[in-house]
Amino acid sequence: MREFSSPALGGAPTGGLADSVFDRAEREPQLVQLSRRAEGGGWEPVTAVRFRDEVLALAKGLLTRGVRYGDRVAVMSATRWEWTLFDYALWAVGAVPVPVYPTASPDQVRWILAETAAVACVVEDEDQAMTVGAVCDALPELTGIWQLDRGCVAQLSADGAGVPDALVHRQRLGVSPDSLASIVYTSGTTGRPKGCLLTHGNFAAVADTVLAGWDEAFRDTGGGQPATLLFLPMAHVFGRITQVAAVRGGVRIGHHAKVSADSLLPALASFGPTFLHAVPYVFERIHRRAREAAEAAGRLELFEQAEQVAVEWAAARERRAHRRGPGPSPALRLRHAAYERLVYQRVRAVLGGRVRTVMSGGSVLRRELGLFFAGAGVTVYEGYGLTESSAPVTANPQRRAKFGTVGRPLPGSTVAIAEDGEVWVKGPGVFSGYLNHPRCSDEALCRGWLATGDLGELDEDGYLTLTGRKKEVIVTSSGKNLAPAVLEERVRMHPLIAQCLVVGDDRPYLAALITLDQVALAHWLRARGRPPLDVWQALSDPELHQEVQRAVGAANTTVSRAESIRAFRLLPREFSVEDGLLTPSLKIRRSAVAERYAQDIEELYAG
Structure with a gap:
């Protein structure tokens, strides 16, 4: 078995995930932690101290409704700020959020709520409430359905007004890195989804590693506060780890419910993120729309020339980073500079104008597409992970990306290639097993290694290239x-x-x-x-x-x-x-x- 490891960056995390909300409010009370959609269409700032107070109020309301340490509460919603609020309020009382996709069928909802023995379910709207209501007869543990669009946050917070703060803090301080943080279900490409048991330590270790190892991504080159727009599904582990890293890193967060280009691009323009976490679909759509716009304006030839120069320029810089070339030639630098205002600036404007770094995952990004965006001034750091590994277990390192690969093991992690080509990984983000599926857990885990089911290759520098799925x-x-x-x-x-x-x-x-x-x-x-x-x-x-x-x-x-x-x-x-x-x-x-x-x-x- 060929393997490659990266040394850990620092010590292990302590406490629970909700602690970062209270610690940040104590240290930097006026730091803007969230931006919410205002009624007029703009973004309303939410400071760290206000966010803490809202988390505390909702946590007290949850206690009045009978939610106790270790209870599972399902959250079925598109990406919106209330999801982040519920996550941290539940973590503050030691409860366990169970994300459910808003598109889940009644059978899937019944399966997840029954298997996790959820005591309550947060839904977004009337349709989702009806979906849960239709199956609640088979769910004896379910005692509440709370609907976001009917003001459940305000109602729960009001219900908990008489609960002493100390009761929440007592619950919160009882949470350790080994405590269960969330049961996140796999996507179910090859069968019924399985619930992955992820701890506070899993999430915190991965988030802190990303914050430390990719600090340039979390820094605004303009000198302001870094900001990111969450638009990936919060029911997916990639969206959740992005949220956790942003809260722990003092990054301003916005939420947007849809990934479609027509909806997402105006949101990016108004929010102005400095970095993003996205999937290849987003880059493909942006590239296609840019090409179509150029063709419609009679400038396709200009766009294609600029695209080729961007790819060549980024490839030359890549070779220099790995000491395999001198970098862009003087002639190539001149051509690249000529296209900056004509093309590349416009590509960046589509992402809001301030984005310089994107972390990409979920599936493989084409090498040529990664080079194009890098040449246009937006570096895409592609990574790889699974629900079972709390999202990323590899990523391209800062200033040393190899486009077309999913990078090297995160600090503290190891990647190996088995005899049959399967990728095996281990590290602080690897889960403890599947809920109620000991046989599947034993098949996936072996002496600390997670058998991913993906096929891949490691090069001499430890960069992983994915070649397919074992079952496919x-x-x-x-x-x-x-x-x-x-x-x-x-x-x-x-x-x-x-x-x-x-x-x-x-x-x-x-x-x-x-x-x-x-x-x-x-x-x-x-x-x-x-x-x-x-x-x-x-x-x-x-x-x-x-x-x-x-x-x-x-x-x-x-x-x-x-x-x-x-x-x-x-x-x-x-x-x-x-x-x-x-x-x-x-x-x-x-x-x-x-x-x-x-x-x-x-x-x-x-x-």
Whole structure:
């Protein structure tokens, strides 16, 4: 087994996660800890002392409603400031938040609330309240449903007005790093989600490591307070660790409920974050929209030239950082400077104008895309982690990124590659097991190692490159083993293509199911002077098929013939969370797609 370790940066965390709220209010009472959406559309500042007082008031209200140390309370909501408030109020009394995706089905809600024996559930709106209400007969431990849009925060806080502060502090000071902090459910790409038992120490250790090892990301180059906009789902561990790191690091936090570009970009412009945590989907959409805007303005050639210069400039700097080259040449520096005002400044403006650093995770970011953003003045530090590791266990180090990799082990962590290519990890963020699933826990954990189920490679410097999922390896009828992720990513590089799923288990060759980006398709048609096409017309359009075939052909040039896609089928709509074909963290549910489109797959192989 080949392995690589990074030495730890400091001592182990102490106490519980809520302590940082009270400590910050004591040290820097007027520091702005949160910014909330105001009624007029702006952002209302919330100081550290005000945030502490709100956490304390809500914690007292929870005690009056019977929430006790160790109780589980579900939170089912989109990303909003009340989620952060409930997290810290529950941690202040030693209770355990259980995040639930707002898109969860009644069956999923019943499963999670029953397995965790939740005593209460916080919901966002009437629809979610009805979802929980529909299954509460099967949940004898559930005694309360609290609805955010009906003012439950104010009501709970008022109920606890007579509770002495000391009662909350007594509960809070009883929390240790080994205490259970949250039960976070996996995304369920390969079956029913399992609840990961994550401690206060897991969250705190990962957050403190990121704050110390990537301090430039948490510093505003303009001299002001660092700020980040949380828009990832708070039910996902990536969103939660971002929240914990921001609170522990004194970073101003805003919340935004949607990841879609049309909704997110105006929020970024008004909030003005200095750094972000995001998933590759965000960068792909921003890049595509920038390209489309340039083409619509008749400046596509300029954009493409600027894009190429950005990639070359960032690649040259990357080689210099690793002592493998002198850096950008004088001519390249001049060309790069020429495009700064014309293109790169506008790309940064899309992110709010102040962002210089982004931490990316959730799935693999294309190397070329990472180089483009770095060349445009936004360094993307790609990392890798799982729910079971409390989010990141690797990340590209400051000033020494290798684009296309997910970086080196975080300080205090170790990564190893097993004989079959599986990635194994260990470190302070690794969980203690799955709730009520001892057999699955034993399969995942071995002498402190977590078997991730991902396939990867370590280079001589300890940088990890992911090559696929162990359970997603396709075995063709000829016995060829193929990991589809890299090929799918190559196909998706084409602006028209939203998603690509390669199939071929027990088949003579590989084929693909492909969905189209509808915004990009409309732009593509306009650029060619063609009228809009409805979905069904697009599926049978010869010119469009030829364009997609070019994308497939370009991807095939990177693999052998045995690994190439020989046929593809365009599908009428993108996979989505709502139709059950994507997880809430935007990963494709491969088995669900294969089942839904079984007839299309059969037709790909007919004859």
